[in-house]
Amino acid sequence: MSGPDPARNGVVQPGATSQDIYDGGMAVRREVLSDEHVERANANKDEFTDDFQDMITRIAWGGIWTRPGLTRQMRSAVTITAMVAHGHWEELAMHIRAALRNGLSRDEIKEILLQTAIYCGVPSANTAFKTAQQVFHEMDNAGMDNTARDNAAMDNTHSDD
Incomplete structure (x- = not known):
């Protein structure tokens, strides 16, 4: 051994x-x-x-x-799920931004959130979708290319994780 x-x-x-x-x-x-x-x-x-x-x-x-x-993408998927399961919405927003930095697409994040509807509950997934929608809206309104927009969106998160 x-x-x-x-x-x-x-x-x-x-x-x-x-x-x-x-x-x-x-x-x-x-x-x-x-x-x-x-x-x-x-x-x-x-x-x-x-x-x-x-x-x-x-x-x-x-x-x-x-x-x-695990890849960073997989770690992000697991973390997003944990944030939804426990209702940590500010942390979820931060980790959605992190997931994008780690290479997950918006469609992959959508699929993760759909999965959470089954295993974490529809009300939690409903809030998670609203949170992700807000994050994406903020990024889209920043008027930047995807990388710069993702970085700027991360910087607007106020959590200290």
Whole structure:
């Protein structure tokens, strides 16, 4: 028996320091949510929220989002579903924008939301569709090309995830 397979653990490698995991998580967090979003979240942290922001970066982004076992598109699909299931609408809007940054299309997001209607409930999916519609409307009204529009829409999210 050879022990854990390091290729399956993302930045959480044997011998990785807490700083290594934090740095790897911060890199992915910036790629998925945008530099501007992360800068805003960091600017809003204080003594009370600092530990929470550190935990999100190390555990969620460094421990999970850096793992190679799922594509970022799949991670976005799972995250969107979780946000719908728990009714976290502001976080859903942020993760719809992130899903677009991760390469999901609007049609794929629509299919994910249709799936949530069956497994999370029609009322939740109804709100999710309204949330996605609002995100897409904001992006379309920005009058930019798709990449610039997606980046700008991400920057308008106020969540600190």
